[in-house]
Amino acid sequence: MSRRNRLLLVALLVALALTLAIVRALDKRRSAAAAPTAASAAAPAVELLARDLVQVQSHRLAVTIPVSGGLSAVDSALVKAKVAAELRQLSVREGDAVRAGQLIGRLDATEVQWRLRQSEDQVAAAQAQLDIAERTLANNRALVDQGFISRNALDTAVNNAAAARASLQAARAGSELARKALRDTEIHAPISGLVSQRLAQPGERVSVDGRIVEIVDLSRIELQASIPAEEVAGLRVGQSARLQVDGMPAPVAARVVRINPTTQAGTRAVLAYLRLESEPGLRQGLFARGTVTVAQRQGLAIPASTLRTDRSQTRVLVVEGDHVATREPQLGVRGEVDFGHGPEAAVEVLGGLAAGTPVLRTGVGKLPEGTRLQLPKAAAASAVPAHP
Numbered sequence: 001m002s003r004r005n006r007l008l009l010v011a012l013l014v015a016l017a018l019t020l021a022i023v024r025a026l027d028k029r030r031s032a033a034a035a036p037t038a039a040s041a042a043a044p045a046v047e048l049l050a051r052d053l054v055q056v057q058s059h060r061l062a063v064t065i066p067v068s069g070g071l072s073a074v075d076s077a078l079v080k081a082k083v084a085a086e087l088r089q090l091s092v093r094e095g096d097a098v099r100a101g102q103l104i105g106r107l108d109a110t111e112v113q114w115r116l117r118q119s120e121d122q123v124a125a126a127q128a129q130l131d132i133a134e135r136t137l138a139n140n141r142a143l144v145d146q147g148f149i150s151r152n153a154l155d156t157a158v159n160n161a162a163a164a165r166a167s168l169q170a171a172r173a174g175s176e177l178a179r180k181a182l183r184d185t186e187i188h189a190p191i192s193g194l195v196s197q198r199l200a201q202p203g204e205r206v207s208v209d210g211r212i213v214e215i216v217d218l219s220r221i222e223l224q225a226s227i228p229a230e231e232v233a234g235l236r237v238g239q240s241a242r243l244q245v246d247g248m249p250a251p252v253a254a255r256v257v258r259i260n261p262t263t264q265a266g267t268r269a270v271l272a273y274l275r276l277e278s279e280p281g282l283r284q285g286l287f288a289r290g291t292v293t294v295a296q297r298q299g300l301a302i303p304a305s306t307l308r309t310d311r312s313q314t315r316v317l318v319v320e321g322d323h324v325a326t327r328e329p330q331l332g333v334r335g336e337v338d339f340g341h342g343p344e345a346a347v348e349v350l351g352g353l354a355a356g357t358p359v360l361r362t363g364v365g366k367l368p369e370g371t372r373l374q375l376p377k378a379a380a381a382s383a384v385p386a387h388p
Contacts, residue, residue, distance in 0.1 A: 044372075045322070045372040045373055045374040046364070046367060046371055046372065046373050046374065047373075047374040048360075048364065048373055048374065048375055048376060049376065050376045051361070051363075052360060052361055052363060052364045053319070053358045053359070053360060053361070053375075053376070054302065054303055054306065054339055054358070054359055054361065055355075055356055055357065055358055055359070056300055056301075056302055056349060056353045056354065056355055056356060056357045056359060057300065057301075057355060057356070058298060058299060058300055058301075058355065059298075059299075059300075059301045059337045059338075059339070059346070060296055060297070060298055060337070061296070061297050061298070061299060061301050061333070061335045061336070061337055061346060061348055062291075062293045062295075062296055062335045062336045062337070062343070063234075063293070063294055063295040063296070063297060063333050063334075063335040064291035064292060064293050064294065064334075064335050064336050065227065065231050065234065065235065065291060065292045065294055066289070066290075066291055067223065067225035067227070067241065067243075067272070067274065067289070067290055067291065067292055068225065068287070068288065068289035068290070069223050069224050069225045069226065069287070069288065070223075070224070070285055070286070070287055070288075071221050071222070071223055071245070071276070071282065071283070071284055071285065071286045071287075071288055072221070072222055072223075072224065072284055072285075073193075073216040073217055073218055073220065073221060073222075073284045074217070074220035074221070074222055074275075075191055075193070075216075075217040075220065076191075076193070076196075076214065076215065076216040076217065076284070077189075077190045077191045077193075077214070077215045078211055078213075078214050079104075079187060079189070079190065079211075079212045079213045079214070079215065080209045080210060080211055080212060081107060081187075081206040081207065081208060081209065081210045081212060082181075082184035082208065083107060083112060083181050083184050083185060083208065084205070084206070084207050084208050084210075085107040085108045085109070085111065085112070085185060085205065085206070086107065086108040086203065086204070086205045086206075087105065087106075087107055087108075087200050087201070087202050087203065087204050087205070087206055087212070088105075088106050088107060088108050088202060089105050089106040089202060090104065090105040090187070090198070090200065090201070090202055090212065090213070091103075091104055091105060092104045092105075092195045092198070092213065093195060093198055094195055094196065094197065094198055095194060095195060096194065096195045097192075097193070097194055098189040098192065098193065098194075098195060098215060099189065099192045100189060100190065100191050100192045101188055101189065102188060102189045103186055103187070103188055104187050104188065104189050104213065105186075105187035105212065105213075106185060106186055106187065107184075107185040107186075107187065107206070108185070109182055109185040112178065112181045112182045112184075112185055113182060115178045115181065116175065116178035116179060116181075116182055118178075119171065119174040119175040119177075119178040120175055120178075122171040122174060122175070123168065123171040123172055123174075123175050125171070126164065126167045126168035126170070126171040126172075127168055129164045129167060129168075130161070130164035130165055130167070130168050132164070133157070133160045133161040133163075133164040133165075134161050134164075136157050136160065136161070137154075137157040137158060137160070137161045140153055140154045140157040141154060141157075187212060189215055190215070191215055191217055192217060193215045193216050193217035193218065193219075194215065194216055194217075194218060195213055195214070195215055196214045196215065196216045196284065197213060197214040198212075198213050199211040199212055199213060199214065200212045200213075216284050218282060218283070218284070219278060220275065220278075221275075221276045221278075221282045221284070222257070222273050222274060222275055222276065223243060223254065223273070223274040223276065223288050224271055224272075224273055225271070225272050225273075225274060226264065226267065226269040226270075226271060227269055227270045227271070227272050228269055229263065229268045229269060229270065232259075232269075232270045232272075234294040234295065235256065235259060235270075235272060235292065235294060236256065236294070237256050237257065237258065237259060238255060238256060239255065239256045239292055239293060239294060240253065240254070240255050240292070240293050241253070241254040241255060241256065241274050241290055241291060241292040241293065242254070242290050242291060242293075242343070243274070243276065243288040243289065243290035244288065244289055244290055245276075245281075245282065245286050245287075245288040246286050246287050246288070247281060247286065248279065248281055248282075251290065252276050252277060252279055252282070252288070253276070253277045254274040254275060254276045254277065254290070255274065255275055256272055256273070256274055256292060257273055257274065257275040258272070258273040259271075259272050259273075260272070260273075272292075274292070276288075291336060293335075293336070297333070297335075297348070299332070299348050299349070300348065300349040300350075300353070300355060301337050301346045301347065301348055301349060302316065302329075302346065302347060302349055302353070302359055303337070303339060303344055303345065303346050303347075303361065304334065304344070304345035304346055304347055305344070305345070305361045305362055305363070306359045306360065306361050306362065307331075307347065307362070308362060313328060314328065314329070314331065315327065315328050316328075316329060316353070316359050316360070317359065317360040317364075317367060318353070318357050318358060318359050318360070319357075319358040319359075319360065319373060319375065322372055322373050322374070322375065323369075323370050323371065323372055323373065324360070324367045324368070324369055324370060324371040324373060325369060325370075326369050327352055327353055327357075328352055329349050329350075329351065329352035329353045330349070330350040330351035330352050331347050331348065331349065331350065332347070332348030332349070332350045333347075333348050334346070334347050334348075335347075335348070358375075
């Protein structure tokens with residue numbers, strides 16, 4: 001064999017070896033690419049429940065503002081002592097119902113009674129002095145007319161009578177003050193309601209303005225909520241709200257009754273006051289949280305419980321055929337929508353999801369794209385066909 005033929009044979013063998021190596025590499029790549037698909041096909045399908053799925057549909061979205069805070073009674077009163085004395089009687093305790101004007105206690109009136117008696121004696125003495133001064137004045141006027149005394153003596157008698165009259169008026173004023181102090185030893189409820197605190201006990205000496213009991217009227221309860229400055233523009237008096245109060249089994253209806261005209265120092269938030277509907281279980285001090293509905297709009301919406309955040313990207317899992325697929329929808333405002341199980345947090349869909357698309361809630365857990373699903377019978381017919 002010539003040298004030329006040997007070189008051609010070697011070149012042919014090298015080309016054949018390279019071709020075989022390339023074919024083997026492509027086969028391995030195809031096998032690696034097909035392995036996940038085969039494994040996915042071999043893996044058991046994830047069974048879904050009807051509550052795990054929700055369809056993208058047009059809903060009336062209630063645009064809301066979140067609110068929270070403690071409840072307080074619109075009318076409450078802290079009953080204080082008007083005179084310094086010993087507390088002799090207090091007939092109410094925490095939880096007792098009282099009505100406006102009801103006598104609920106007494107202070108020791110001994111000192112006040114003696115002051116009243118003293119002031120009454122001073123009134124009597126002043127009255128006697130006035131009677132003497134007026135008789136003297138009448139006599140002096142007759143004597144002046146007869147020329148027995150001077151005009152100066154008459155002026156003195158007039159002044160003495162005026163002073164006696166002023167002294168009588170002062171004594172009467174002191175007597176009225178003493179009578180008022182005696183009435184103030186009786187403790188009356190200023191408003192109707194329930195006793196929330198008993199701050200003094202019989203036998204204790206209380207000073208002026210000493211606290212005795214606190215009364216609250218639970219017929220009108222309000223929530224004081226702090227609204228951020230960027231959300232207060234849409235808030236209006238009369239807007240409705242739904243509040244979940246601690247310990248209450250169902251939400252309580254409320255409405256905005258007042259909005260503070262100034263912002264709070266430091267936070268720049270605005271205080272809004274929400275009046276709650278009367279409910280037997282409402283108490284002052286309970287914590288409540290909820291939302292105020294500031295607008296209504298119609299459009300596609302999905303529950304907030306379907307949103308998944310991955311690397312600062314918001315995604316949802318949808319059903320295509322019988323597999324899981326990932327979508328990145330364009331979202332709008334947040335609010336509340338009733339998807340058939342009562343109002344829940346929702347978000348408006350502006351794009352990226354078509355109406356009727358089944359979306360998975362986050363309760364199903366993390367499912368890789370391509371995971372096979374076993375759909376409920378009611379949802380299987382509405383599943384989005386898989387892309388070819």
